[in-house]
Amino acid sequence: MTDVLIVGGGPAGLSAALFTQKNGLETTVFDTDDTWIHKAHLFNYPGIGSQDGSAYLETLRTQVDSFGVERRQQEVTDVTTADDGFAVTTDEGEYKGTYLVLATGADRDLADSLGCAFDDSLVDVDLSMETSVDDAYAAGAMVRAEEWQSIISAGDGAAAALNILSKERGEHYHDFDVPADAAATFGPDEE
Numbered sequence: 001m002t003d004v005l006i007v008g009g010g011p012a013g014l015s016a017a018l019f020t021q022k023n024g025l026e027t028t029v030f031d032t033d034d035t036w037i038h039k040a041h042l043f044n045y046p047g048i049g050s051q052d053g054s055a056y057l058e059t060l061r062t063q064v065d066s067f068g069v070e071r072r073q074q075e076v077t078d079v080t081t082a083d084d085g086f087a088v089t090t091d092e093g094e095y096k097g098t099y100l101v102l103a104t105g106a107d108r109d110l111a112d113s114l115g116c117a118f119d120d121s122l123v124d125v126d127l128s129m130e131t132s133v134d135d136a137y138a139a140g141a142m143v144r145a146e147e148w149q150s151i152i153s154a155g156d157g158a159a160a161a162l163n164i165l166s167k168e169r170g171e172h173y174h175d176f177d178v179p180a181d182a183a184a185t186f187g188p189d190e191e
């Protein structure tokens with residue numbers, strides 16, 4: 001049993017994972033590495049001048065790994081509600097968690113099979129990316145008709161994670177760090 005199960009390891013899924021794991025929720029990401037980011041070259045991601053999409057992904061993977069996210073290169077074939085949460089099924093077994101974030105790009109089949117409401121062909125979410133199924137979130141390309149940009153997917157994942165963290169804390173949660181936190185987290189060279 002983990003806190004957060006995330007299906008999809010593109011910008012949306014890994015962004016959600018970064019925020020939840022960094023703030024104390026055990027997080028597992030399942031991914032098949034078919035992310036569109038491998039096809040992209042980023043000139044339009046604020047703060048990144050010019051970077052190959054796969055290189056950006058490697059940096060993001062290293063970033064989530066440094067906080068302890070468990071990444072599994074496995075295809076999720078089923079998601080269901082379970083006692084106090086959700087269960088995801090892969091070839092290697094069943095994994096349970098309290099919260100679920102679906103971030104499967106343009107593939108919306110798992111959201112459909114879970115019973116999430118749709119708005120036309122898109123998964124229907126609120127501003128926090130929560131679906132009609134309590135504690136199940138959908139983020140990134142799967143909730144958008146055309147606004148397919150990595151920065152938007154990353155923002156969607158962050159919004160989902162902050163909502164999960166707010167539920168856990170029972171009040172609005174802000175993931176605010178200050179310069180001294182860099183040294184505390186990664187050592188004095190980061191000051």
Ligand SMILES: Cc1cc2nc3c(=O)[nH]c(=O)nc-3n(C[C@H](O)[C@H](O)[C@H](O)COP(=O)(O)OP(=O)(O)OC[C@H]3O[C@@H](n4cnc5c(N)ncnc54)[C@H](O)[C@@H]3O)c2cc1C
Binds near residue numbers: 010032147
């Ligand atoms: C040719 C091209 C160029 C682009 N150029 C740019 C650009 O210049 N700038 C920009 O901002 N964006 C660009 N994009 C768009 C950008 O890549 C996407 O907006 C972004 O990758 C979407 O992120 P996401 O996390 O929502 O979905 P994705 O990145 O598609 O990630 C979804 C992940 O979920 C995994 N997955 C799906 N189903 C399962 C399952 N059942 N089990 C486990 N894993 C699963 C997939 O393998 C994938 O890794 C480009 C896209 C393309 C195609």
